[in-house]
Each structure stands twice: as C-alpha cells, then as structure tokens.
Amino acid sequence: MSLVPTRVLESIYDLDPQALAAAGVKAVLADLDNTLTPYEEALPSPALRAWKEALEAQGIALFVVSNSRKSRRCPDFCAALGIGCVRHAGKPGTKGFREALKQTGCRPEEALMVGDQIFTDVWGGNRAGIATVLVKPMAWGKNPGRILRYAAETPFRWLGRSKPGR
Template sequence: MSFSLIPRGVYPAVTHISPKALAEKGVRLVLADLDNTLVPYRVTEPSRAVRQWRDALAAEGIALFLLSNSRKPGRPHSFAQKLDIPCIGHAGKPKREGFFRAMERMGVTPDQTVMVGDQIFTDVLGANRSGVTPLLVKPIRLAGNPGRYIRYAVETPFRLLGRWRPFV
C-alpha cells in the first residue's frame, strides 16, 4: 500500500467521471465522499445530476457507496438513504479500515474500486493507502470555513500533479 498524495486525475465534478469508462477499467465499486464532492456542505438532498450519475453507474454494473468522515449525527446515513446506496459514516479517512469495510461489504477488491473525493489528505491518501484508485474532484464550494482555503492551498501541488495522471 502506497503513501501517496497524488490522485489519478482531477475532474471538475463527479458527473464528469464516465461510468462507461470506469466499467471498461474493471471498476465495480465507487466509494464517494459526501461534503463538497456529491453536494455542498449542509445540503441534504441529492441533486438530479447526482441521481442520474448513480443510475448510470448502476447501468454499468457499478455500485455507488458513500464513505464519509462527516461528524454530523445521521447526515451521511440520511443522505445515502435518499440515494438508496450503502454508507459508512465516521469512516476515519485516511485510515484504511473504512475502505476495507466498504469493499468487504460489497464483495470487491481494491483493484475493482475507486474513491472519488475532494480532499488530498483524507480521500486521496486513504485510497492510496488502501490500494484503491483515487479520483479527485474540484470542491463544490469553499465558502464558510477559512481553514478550507488553507488546506486546499496546501493541496495545490498534488492537484496539479494529478492532472497529468488521468484514470478515465
């Protein structure tokens, strides 16, 4: 398992990641972060675009699974229920345990799994440490927490390097 902060591609949004291209690479499971990846912070309903992306994944035989570090009680599970997908909240990313629990639950291996997230130090690092392919998306919205601006600024070199390594 690798200690790498470099993603396999940087995408404008989850909906720019082609389910067909993922299926052609042998992907059977997409682990997805919640906040700033699928929806902005505090948004409780999946958008039509996210629902359509989930349906397109399913049509290719790929399961979508919510893997969130959210500390808000019930938020990840409530959102996952609205999308009718499985979920692990308080996943502890970048620790590997949440990734392995999700893959075991879905009966897949790391080489059949990708992680889609907006953060280098949780989503990308955790995926790389678990042998899962990390796909990075632009954060939906940075507004609100000044710490996010600092964190994303520190992540900039890794985001730039990731652009040269697209997976799909």
C-alpha cells in the first residue's frame, strides 16, 4: 500500500550508517523541515553534521528532497551542510525523486527516503519505488494543521510499525 512506510523510527539518528551500507544503500534522500531540522533553524546542528559525515564515511550520500517554497531556505541550509538538494520537489509527485536519483547516480533500490509526513514523503517515495522511513516530526510549532495531519497519518504510522520483518 503506497501510504504505508517501509519502516517507522523516532528520528533520523536511529538510521545507522554502517547498517545502511551493509544493506546496499548508496543515498539517503531526506525531507528537510521537521525531518533533518526544526523549521526555525537556519543552520545544521552539530548532530546533523556528524550524522552526514558518518554516512559519507560509509560511501552514502545525503540529499534533500524538499517541497519548501521559501526561496533561499533549502539551498542555503544544504550548502551549509555540504549536500545537494531538489526544492519545489512536488512531493507526493515523483519528479523530485527522479531528479534526486539522477543527481546521486542511484537506482531506486539503492536509495532510502526519510521524512516526517505520510502524504508527501512516504507516498511520493513509495510511488518512486524507493524504500521509505517515517520519522516523528522534530517540533510541532504553532500550526494546528500539523496536529490534524498527524492524526490523519496515525493509521499509516501504525501499519508501518506493525509490518513484519523489520
């Protein structure tokens, strides 16, 4: 089912670079806001920088696929982290994912998509044939729409968690 994530984890830091490499992952595609960083942060945290370095040490590229419409936010953040990005990705459409695969030189089965939203990150990644990891949003912010959306996502989080063989 295309709305069910392959895996459900608390955060990106539960993805172990060594284990990913052993599983044949060559690129981690990631949502930006509330997945790699809270909305309010303009610069990558030390923890995120360290995780990116650990991925690279295993030969894995980190690459952002974002729907962000703020013109400089995504490219500035990714430049500071030293990674590539596709913005205005149009998730859950597959165009942004195809572009990310092209830029990282990966086939869909060599990539992993990690994000905090079912109806963009997971749905789009699944449609693009990429294994998907759903994480918890890093911060709730003041937007009540986010809480409503999180409620609507609950069955799919649950289905992803209850999948066998994880």
